[in-house]
Amino acid sequence: MRPFKHPKIEDVALEHVLHALSDPLRMEIVRQLADEGEASCTALDRGRPKSSMSHHFRVLRDAGLVSTRNDGTVHMNSLRRDDLDKRFPGLLTAVLSNAGK
Amino acid sequence: MRPFKHPKIEDVALEHVLHALSDPLRMEIVRQLADEGEASCTALDRGRPKSSMSHHFRVLRDAGLVSTRNDGTVHMNSLRRDDLDKRFPGLLTAVLSNAGK
DNA sequence: TCTATAGTTCGATAAATTTCGAACAATAGC
DNA sequence: GCTATTGTTCGAAATTTATCGAACTATAGA
Numbered sequence: 001m002r003p004f005k006h007p008k009i010e011d012v013a014l015e016h017v018l019h020a021l022s023d024p025l026r027m028e029i030v031r032q033l034a035d036e037g038e039a040s041c042t043a044l045d046r047g048r049p050k051s052s053m054s055h056h057f058r059v060l061r062d063a064g065l066v067s068t069r070n071d072g073t074v075h076m077n078s079l080r081r082d083d084l085d086k087r088f089p090g091l092l093t094a095v096l097s098n099a100g101k
Numbered sequence: 102m103r104p105f106k107h108p109k110i111e112d113v114a115l116e117h118v119l120h121a122l123s124d125p126l127r128m129e130i131v132r133q134l135a136d137e138g139e140a141s142c143t144a145l146d147r148g149r150p151k152s153s154m155s156h157h158f159r160v161l162r163d164a165g166l167v168s169t170r171n172d173g174t175v176h177m178n179s180l181r182r183d184d185l186d187k188r189f190p191g192l193l194t195a196v197l198s199n200a201g202k
Numbered sequence: 203t204c205t206a207t208a209g210t211t212c213g214a215t216a217a218a219t220t221t222c223g224a225a226c227a228a229t230a231g232c
Numbered sequence: 233g234c235t236a237t238t239g240t241t242c243g244a245a246a247t248t249t250a251t252c253g254a255a256c257t258a259t260a261g262a
Contacts, residue, residue: 013202014128014196014199014200014201014202015123015124015125015128016123018119018120018122018123018196019119019120019123021119022116022117022119022120022123023116023249023250024116027115027116040208040209041208041209042207042208042209048251048252049251049252049253050208050209050210050252051209051210051211051212051251051252051253051254052250052251052252053209054209054210054211055249055250055251055252056250057209058210059249070258070259072207072208072258072259072260073206073207073208073209073258073259073260074207074208074209074259075208075209075210087199087202088195088199088202089195089198089199090191090194090195090198090199091195091196091199093191093195094189094190094191094192094194094195094196095115095119095192095195097190097191098115098188098189098190098191098192099115100115101114101115101188101189124219124220141238141239142238142239143237143238143239149221149222150221150222150223151222151238151239151240152221152222152223152224152239152240152241152242153220153221153222154239155239155240155241156219156220156221156222157220158239159240160219171228171229173228173229173230173237173238174228174229174230174236174237174238174239175229175237175238175239176238176239176240
């Protein structure tokens with residue numbers, strides 16, 4: 001499996017970030033990544049099938065929120081926090097501090 | 102025309118706010134309301150038909166972002182900034198300071 | 203090489219969203 | 233009451249999104 005394509009942070013649109021975060025499952029994923037650092041896809045499913053999770057991680061990657069690296073058979077996902085803080089100062093902090101509401 | 106129903110601010114979900122803001126036209130509306138205070142629906146259309154604007158304003162109202170009051174035949178819309186700042190501290194500021202990106 | 207594991211991709215279906223014209227409702231002003 | 237203005241509601245079509253099973257790919261380890 002080839003490494004994934006991640007958008008350059010300057011190409012990331014606020015609109016896409018907000019859309020990615022407007023799904024409860026994706027918000028929960030982002031929240032957990034913020035709390036716990038890296039995580040594999042299966043570590044964050046909630047009994048949902050792999051194909052659904054794969055879809056959501058792709059949305060998060062395409063929106064510039066998440067970075068995925070290959071480690072053996074496992075895909076480790078992490079929040080692109082530094083990138084996002086640079087591109088949209090204060091946004092992630094505000095969102096995460098209000099997440100779950 | 103009866104006054105509109107606006108959700109109580111404590112019933113507003115972050116998820117719905119982010120979804121409402123993930124549309125470029127709605128983001129632009131919110132941005133202008135933040136800049137210029139109240140505005141009528143037609144003042145913010147961009148050549149779009151009335152029914153489309155009405156739809157977007159309804160999404161914004163239902164998401165708790167916008168308040169609409171009746172003034173004669175005109176509907177004046179304003180951002181529920183105080184309510185939103187209370188419910189989601191820092192969120193609107195962060196979004197608006199990054200809007201347009 | 204064989205097998206188990208992790209995740210992607212494909213295809214189909216269902217649900218939600220966007221868009222806009224047309225008909226309708228409410229108010230202001232004459 | 234009549235008319236113009238503002239905006240809503242309805243209905244339909246087009247697009248996007250979510251969901252999930254099934255087939256497939258890639259890697260680790262025995």
